[in-house]
Amino acid sequence: MSELIKVGMADYKVGKNPASLISYGLGSCVGIALYDPMTKIGGLAHIMLPDSTQARSAENPAKFADTALPRMLDDMLKLGAFKSRMVAKIAGGSQMFAFANATDIMRVGERNAEAVRNVLKKIDIRLIADDTGGNYGRTVELKLDSGIYRVKTIDKGEKEL
Amino acid sequence: MYEDILKLSALQLDALREIGNVGAGNSATALSQIINRKIDMTVPQVAIMPLDDVPNVVGGPDAMVAGVYLRVFGPAPSSILFLLPRDSAFCLVDMLMGREPGSTTSLTSMDESALMEIGNILAGAYLNALSYFTHLTLLPSIPALAVDMAGAILSVILSQLGQMGDHALVIETEFTTATDDVKGHFFLIPDPGSLTTILAAIGVKE
Numbered sequence: 001m002s003e004l005i006k007v008g009m010a011d012y013k014v015g016k017n018p019a020s021l022i023s024y025g026l027g028s029c030v031g032i033a034l035y036d037p038m039t040k041i042g043g044l045a046h047i048m049l050p051d052s053t054q055a056r057s058a059e060n061p062a063k064f065a066d067t068a069l070p071r072m073l074d075d076m077l078k079l080g081a082f083k084s085r086m087v088a089k090i091a092g093g094s095q096m097f098a099f100a101n102a103t104d105i106m107r108v109g110e111r112n113a114e115a116v117r118n119v120l121k122k123i124d125i126r127l128i129a130d131d132t133g134g135n136y137g138r139t140v141e142l143k144l145d146s147g148i149y150r151v152k153t154i155d156k157g158e159k160e161l
Numbered sequence: 162m163y164e165d166i167l168k169l170s171a172l173q174l175d176a177l178r179e180i181g182n183v184g185a186g187n188s189a190t191a192l193s194q195i196i197n198r199k200i201d202m203t204v205p206q207v208a209i210m211p212l213d214d215v216p217n218v219v220g221g222p223d224a225m226v227a228g229v230y231l232r233v234f235g236p237a238p239s240s241i242l243f244l245l246p247r248d249s250a251f252c253l254v255d256m257l258m259g260r261e262p263g264s265t266t267s268l269t270s271m272d273e274s275a276l277m278e279i280g281n282i283l284a285g286a287y288l289n290a291l292s293y294f295t296h297l298t299l300l301p302s303i304p305a306l307a308v309d310m311a312g313a314i315l316s317v318i319l320s321q322l323g324q325m326g327d328h329a330l331v332i333e334t335e336f337t338t339a340t341d342d343v344k345g346h347f348f349l350i351p352d353p354g355s356l357t358t359i360l361a362a363i364g365v366k367e
Contacts, residue, residue: 009213009222009312010323025222025312028320048212048316048323055324056353063323096317097230097305108320137313139223154225154309 002145007031010063012045012072014079015144022141026092028109030065030116030132031140033089034072034125035147036081042144043072049108050115065115073123088125089149089161090116091140093132109133129161166209166330166356174207176365177332177356181205183294184287185334185347191286192336195279196256199339209330212319218333219244219346222312226250227268229280230317232302233288237355237362240318241287241301243280245345247308250276252342262342268308277304283347291349295362318350325353 002018009029013021017040023031026046035042045068049055052064061067077083093113113132120127131138131151139152149161169177182205193200208218216222227250233239245253251265254272257279258265265272284301292299307314322329332349351359360366 009216009316009319010327011213025216025310025316027309027313027316029316048320056326060327063327094313096307096309096314108317135307137310139310 007044007046009046010048010060012043012062012068014041014043014072014075016041016079017144020141020143022139024139026138026140027094027096028092028112030090030092030109030112031138032065032069032072032116033140033142033149034076034086035089035142035144036076036085037087037147038085039079039081040144040147041076041079041081042142042147043076044140044142045069045072047112047116050111065112065119069116069119070123073125083125086125087128087147088120089129089142090127091131091138091149091151091161094134094136094138096135096137098135131159131161166326166328169209169330169356173360173365176360176363177207178205180291180294180359180363181207181332181334181349183290184349185336187286187290188283188347189336191282192279195282196253196338196343198256201337201339203335205332205334207330207332209328212323212327212329215319215329215331216312216315218331219311220246222310224311225309226311226314227276227306227308228314229277230305230307230314231280231284233284233299234302235299236297237295237299237351237358239299239349239351239355240321241280241284242315242318242348242350243283243345244311244314244348245343249343249345250308253279253345256343273306277306280304280306287347287349295359297358297362322350322353330356
């Protein structure tokens with residue numbers, strides 16, 4: 001059995017083959033998997049909000065797309081990963097409740113996904129799989145032996161990205 | 162001004178617990194009358210917890226639950242969430258629709274409406290008591306329903322709180338039928354700033 005590392009809400013973890021990184025029950029949050037296929041080093045971030053500069057409290061950098069990603073990237077580089085080989089896969093960012101007059105608060109999932117794409121562009125990491133949106137929750141698991149990013153849902157089946 | 166929930170006094174926490182008690186008592190009575198069964202409720206807990214701990218109250222982020230979500234409008238905007246384990250929701254629907262216990266295994270749109278209506282009634286009863294107590298006019302939005310993982314459902318509220326800090330203040334009560342077949346958690350989660358209004362309204366400023 002390989003080690004299963006849990007990533008909580010507003011947290012990120014990095015690891016090496018043969019571990020797996022898993023995060024349960026993402027709704028509007030986005031799970032970002034970064035992976036270096038050569039060294040089999042990967043990281044999984046579970047971000048809640050798009051932008052730390054818009055928030056009143058930015059104590060926990062792992063909570064925001066713009067601060068979590070650069071930190072996770074750094075930690076992976078320290079483990080020996082190479083940025084030029086890294087690829088990104090993302091999932092989550094759904095809108096769990098549909099109200100007729102969707103306010104910005106309700107659309108946080110969409111804004112999260114958008115922010116993650118922008119940050120990836122900025123730090124120059126290729127986004128190769130994107131399973132965001134919808135109105136359902138997801139559990140995500142990054143397998144560090146293969147880089148497969150498994151997305152499980154309750155009614156919408158399971159996919160491997 | 163946004164209050165610091167980590168700095169509330171014991172007296173303030175007690176006052177919030179009492180508010181939860183009055184509100185939940187009203188809701189439990191309403192639920193009991195609708196399904197014509199005895200309902201037990203726990204003493205409400207006022208918990209201040211790290212955001213990622215909140216899903217553990219209902220069995221962890223991947224627990225399968227049905228959630229009815231309402232926004233509260235007025236001088237103290239808040240979120241109300243009535244969360245039931247999915248099996249409890251099915252059981253409740255059986256009672257509401259007069260079906261054999263255990264016959265519901267997925268929700269039709271009529272079943273969904275029934276659950277939302279329950280959320281509506283519980284929230285209305287809760288807010289009535291709260292309004293009476295605080296002399297604040299608090300009105301619920303129309304309800305929305307999701308059946309999914311607890312973490313996913315709660316993320317809607319937690320991400321709002323996350324803008325302000327890393328902790329949530331939740332006023333939570335558990336309802337249980339005497340036969341233990343239906344269990345539900347009722348959450349009132351005040352928006353940042355609303356606690357100050359509520360506490361001032363009942364005269365417990367510190």
